[in-house]
Amino acid sequence: MxxxxxxxxxxxxxxxxxxxxxxxxxxxxxxxxxxxxxxxxxxxxxxxxxxxxxxxxxxxxxxxxxxxxxxxxxxxxxxxxxxxxxxxxxxxxxxxxxxxxxxxxxxxxxxxxxxxxxxxxxxxxxxxxxxxxxxxxxxxxxxxxxxxxxxxxxDEKASPTLVEIGKSLIDLVDVEEFFWKIVENLKKLYRDAELVHADVSEYNIMLHKDEPYLIDMGQAVLVDHPYANSYLERDVKNLLRFFSKFNVKCSIEEILSEIRGE
Missing domain, CATH: 3.30.200.20 (Phosphorylase Kinase; domain 1)
Structure with a gap:
């Protein structure tokens, strides 16, 4: 058989x-x-x-x-x-x-x-x-x-994720500028697409042609989902945790305000 x-x-x-x-x-x-x-x-x-x-x-x-x-x-x-x-x-x-x-x-x-x-x-x-x-x-x-x-x-080889790049990110991009590009994408996602990614981390962000790309969108929820706000806060905390290794310093409140437009 x-x-x-x-x-x-x-x-x-x-x-x-x-x-x-x-x-x-x-x-x-x-x-x-x-x-x-x-x-x-x-x-x-x-x-x-x-x-x-x-x-x-x-x-x-x-x-x-x-x-x-x-x-x-x-x-x-x-x-x-x-x-x-x-x-x-x-x-x-x-x-x-x-x-x-x-x-x-x-x-x-x-x-x-x-x-x-x-x-x-x-x-x-x-x-x-x-x-x-x-x-x-x-x-x-x-x-x-x-x-x-x-x-x-x-050439059939996928662009790397941030976890694959690790500390070498500092050799590839202006890290602080790259961080704010991610925030800008999360802002567009929230305000224009009316979605929260809900799983932002170094595993789900790719560096492709010098730009950040969000991947793995299955768990993303609409902004009116009962847990949307807690997911967004978790996303921002994960982002800040990763970029703190590169001395990028911002408060959670500052990033949340930027994303939500408060």
């Missing part, structure tokens, strides 16, 4: 024109690309979005992100393909960000449907943020547990 499953997986992977298949990536493909996910990827490929699936960009408990050659509006573009794990995602962590969001009816939602709603939520959050001029990956499409968005990077 296992050999049959592997043969079927090989057939699916070949049909998706996998660009590279070393042993480590093959293991991740086997873990993530179950039958349901493969069918979803086929449908997105049939719609013309995915030309060839590439290597792994990042792995996590809830989702893996792959590179892909794609087509959007008739133009070839690099894609980030975010695939949420249906079986192993930690659903209980999603609840507080979904319940209280007036955009979604959470009554009688199954475990599997919760993931699908989360993916739709991330897409819609990215869409709102992008249209408001916030530096986020442009969202292109979503289906079930798969989200397609702009790939931030070059």
């Amino acid at each position: 296992k050999d049959k499953k592997l043969r079927e997986l090989d057939k699916y992977l070949d049909a998706l024109r996998i660009k590279e298949k070393d042993s480590e990536e093959r293991k991740i493909y086997e873990e993530v690309l179950d039958g349901r996910t493969l069918k979803t990827l086929y449908k997105l490929s049939a719609k013309g979005y995915i030309k060839a699936l590439g290597g792994v960009i990042s792995t996590g408990k809830e989702a893996n992100v792959f590179y892909a050659d794609g087509v959007v509006d008739g133009k070839e573009v690099p894609l980030a393909v975010k695939i949420y794990r249906i079986e192993t995602s930690e659903f209980y962590k999603m609840d507080e960000y979904l319940f209280g969001d007036k955009r979604f009816d959470m009554r009688r939602v199954s475990r599997k449907e919760l993931i699908f709603i989360w993916v739709e939520k991330e897409f819609r959050n990215l869409e709102r943020a992008f249209e408001a001029g916030v530096n986020v990956p442009q969202p292109y499409a979503y289906m079930k547990n798969v989200l397609l968005m702009e790939f931030l990077g070059e």
Whole structure:
């Protein structure tokens, strides 16, 4: 039975024109690309979005992100393909960000449907943020547990997050100016997109073309969410904690006032 499953997986992977298949990536493909996910990827490929699936960009408990050659509006573009794990995602962590969001009816939602709603939520959050001029990956499409968005990077290598850069950030940018650029993006997110990111940290900010980009927007909530204010305060505290290593000094109240326009 296992050999049959592997043969079927090989057939699916070949049909998706996998660009590279070393042993480590093959293991991740086997873990993530179950039958349901493969069918979803086929449908997105049939719609013309995915030309060839590439290597792994990042792995996590809830989702893996792959590179892909794609087509959007008739133009070839690099894609980030975010695939949420249906079986192993930690659903209980999603609840507080979904319940209280007036955009979604959470009554009688199954475990599997919760993931699908989360993916739709991330897409819609990215869409709102992008249209408001916030530096986020442009969202292109979503289906079930798969989200397609702009790939931030070059030559199939993703731009680094602040946690990956660490103290070397000081060699790459004017740190204080970069800090205020992040604040400006959080301000646009709050005032124009009417969203709070709710998970700002060095793990979810990328340095792309010398600019900060906010990523991982699934948990972002509308400003009228019951916990929006506490999430925003937590975001600002995390930001100040990271940048205090670079001697950037501001009060929480000052940044909150700047973001909210008080």
